[in-house]
Amino acid sequence: MMDRVAKKRFSLPGFRFDDGHVLNVEIGYETYGELNAARDNAVLICHYWTGTSHAAGRYAPDDELPGWWDALIGPGKAIDTDRFFVICSDTLSNVQARDPRVISTGPASIDPSTGKPFGSRYPALTFGDIVRVQRALMAHLGVEHLHAVGGPSGGGMQALEWACAYPHFVDRAFGVCTYGRTSPNFTLGVYRWCRDLIHADPNWRGGDYYDGSGPEQGLKQALQVMTLLAQTPARINQVGRAAGWGVADEDGRFPFEKELDAFIETRATYADANALLTIGRAATVFDVGAGRGGFSRALANVRADILLIPCEQDLFFPPSDSEDVVRAVQAGGGRAELYPVSSDWGHFACVFHTDLFAQRIHDFLLSGGAS
Numbered sequence: 220m221m222d223r224v225a226k227k228r229f230s231l232p233g234f235r236f237d238d239g240h241v242l243n244v245e246i247g248y249e250t251y252g253e254l255n256a257a258r259d260n261a262v263l264i265c266h267y268w269t270g271t272s273h274a275a276g277r278y279a280p281d282d283e284l285p286g287w288w289d290a291l292i293g294p295g296k297a298i299d300t301d302r303f304f305v306i307c308s309d310t311l312s313n314v315q316a317r318d319p320r321v322i323s324t325g326p327a328s329i330d331p332s333t334g335k336p337f338g339s340r341y342p343a344l345t346f347g348d349i350v351r352v353q354r355a356l357m358a359h360l361g362v363e364h365l366h367a368v369g370g371p372s373g374g375g376m377q378a379l380e381w382a383c384a385y386p387h388f389v390d391r392a393f394g395v396c397t398y399g400r401t402s403p404n405f406t407l408g409v410y411r412w413c414r415d416l417i418h419a420d421p422n423w424r425g426g427d428y429y430d431g432s433g434p435e436q437g438l439k440q441a442l443q444v445m446t447l448l449a450q451t452p453a454r455i456n457q458v459g460r461a462a463g464w465g466v467a468d469e470d471g472r473f474p475f476e477k478e479l480d481a482f483i484e485t486r487a488t489y490a491d492a493n494a495l496l497t498i499g500r501a502a503t504v505f506d507v508g509a510g511r512g513g514f515s516r517a518l519a520n521v522r523a524d525i526l527l528i529p530c531e532q533d534l535f536f537p538p539s540d541s542e543d544v545v546r547a548v549q550a551g552g553g554r555a556e557l558y559p560v561s562s563d564w565g566h567f568a569c570v571f572h573t574d575l576f577a578q579r580i581h582d583f584l585l586s587g588g589a590s
Contacts, residue, residue, distance in 0.1 A: 221276030221293055221300070224249055224286070226320050229308070229356050240342035243331075246352060247322030248272050248308035251292060252300035254361060261362040262298060262584070263353065263381070264288065264307040265374035267570065268498060269314040269445075269486065271321050274307040275300075278320070288371070290573045297573075297581040303366065308356055310349050310373075312341065312497040318489035326493035327429060338493060339426035344501045346373075350380045354388075367584055369393035371569030372535070373498070375527070376505055379544065383507045386522040393526040393583060395576060396533050396569035398540035399547075400506040400514050405535055409448060410503045413441035417492045426493050438492040442483050451532045454563040518544060519551025526583045528558045528569075528576045535566040554587075 227250070232243045249272050254261060264274050266287070275292035277285050292298045292305055313323035326341040342348075357365070368378045368389055375394020382392040398405075420437030422428055447455065459475035508514035525548050527541035538559050548555035560575040562568035568575065 221251060221285075222280040222282075224251070224273070224276035224278055226272070226278075226322065228322050229359055231352060231355050234348075234352060234355075236342040236348050237345045238343040242324065242342070244311060244324040244352060245322055246272075246309045246311065246313075246324070246356070247320070248306060248356060249274065249276075249286075250360075251275055251305040252303055254304040258361060258363045259366060260303050261357070261360075261365050262303045262305045263357070263365055263368040264292065264298070264305060265353075265368065265370035265377035266307060266310065267370065267372035267374050268502065269442075269490065269495070270374070271313060271315050271318065272307045272309045273320065275305070287570055288573065291577055291580065297577040298584065299581075303584070304362075306356070306360065306362070308353055310377075310498060311352060312344050312494045312501075314491065314494045314498060315489040316491035316494045321489070323494075325491070326426065326497055327491050336427075336429040338429060341493065341497060344497050346376055346380045346501055346505050347384065349501070350377055350384055353377070353381075354385065365389045367391035367393065369395075369526075369580070371395040372397055372566065373502055376502065379507050379525075380505075382521045382523045382525065383511060383517045386520060389523040391526070391583060392521075392523045393528070393580060394541070395528040396530050396536055396566050397527065398505075398536045399518065399544040400508065401503055402536065402540055404537075406503040409445060409535060410499045412444045413499060414496055416440040416444065417496060420492075423492070426496075428492075434492045435487070438490060438495065439483050439487050441492075441495065442486045442490070443479070446479070446483060446486070448534050449566040451534070451563045451565040453532075454565065457563070514543075515547045515550065518547035519553070521548050521551070521553050523553075524583075524587065525553065525555035526558060526579070527555070528560060528579065530565060530568040530572075531559055531561045532563060533566045533568070 273286040275286040309323040312325035316327045375397025378392040417437040420434030423434040462475040508517040511517035529538035529541040545555040562572045
């Protein structure tokens with residue numbers, strides 16, 4: 220049981236973003252387990268769009284909940300901290316920017332040239348930017364090679380970027396409910412709705428709202444869209460009916476609405492609308508083939524073994540988004556495996572239904588890689 224996890228800070232001066240901006244940046248990170256003498260047992264876990272570096276354990280024994288992948292990370296678990304040195308870092312522009320335990324240079328951070336938050340002036344973030352900061356963190360930690368890199372959703376995107384950007388640094392890369400290049404389905408069906416809902420809030424003010432009330436209602440509506448689409452209709456219907464979906468109160472509100480609203484309030488507590496859209500935009504322009512001769516060529520050059528775990532009911536990133544990655548790696552002579560799972564959690568299966576793929580990740584980390 221890891222009940223004394225500590226958040227640490229990494230500072231990187233003069234970091235150049237893909238769009239040309241140069242900033243001094245900081246990110247937070249957590250580590251679990253120990254780096255061995257050979258420095259070859261490091262596993263980097265990357266978090267999802269709205270996640271943080273708190274992937275496992277508790278900051279204190281009386282914390283209500285552990286980290287988001289605690290079911291997988293720890294002594295004797297699929298990602299065994301008795302064997303591996305596990306690292307997870309906050310992304311740049313972390314969505315949970317108002318969480319006091321999150322360390323991340325993002326739109327809410329102070330621009331030293333103005334003394335005010337960056338807001339709309341924050342760089343156009345890419346997943347390449349996120350991974351290059353992680354690469355600098357590995358050097359800081361003395362990690363000379365990654366046994367594996369992986370994660371759910373946006374974490375899987377980071378893992379694939381790692382495999383393409385640093386082919387000789389990574390032995391294995393895995394992703395759960397993810398993709399390797401931008402999807403119009405995701406852009407039009409998730410990101411665009413989130414963007415339009417936030418922009419329609421009168422407190423949006425072009426993203427420069429930090430001196431007053433921000434677009435909280437638009438943010439909550441965006442998180443509601445994400446939460447509903449991340450599950451299957453079957454699961455929503457099941458939970459809703461169990462809560463008494465057919466009985467409305469005097470205001471016409473159904474019991475399940477109250478449960479959903481409470482969940483959204485929790486998700487919105489520390490979230491920042493600018494950060495949500497910044498990292499969401501990075502996902503909508505993500506393509507491992509950008510600047511590498513195209514999608515197929517980039518993946519043909521991958522040296523890491525690849526494991527992708529799609530959920531058949533995922534409305535965000537359906538299995539076809541993983542299949543094209545696996546085919547491209549295999550066409551280049553690489554080792555890649557598709558391991559589909561089925562869950563009414565849909566996209567949320569990558570965090571809430573980990574028992575479906577825990578054993579496969581365990582075996583992947585201990586074997587030669589993809590089967």
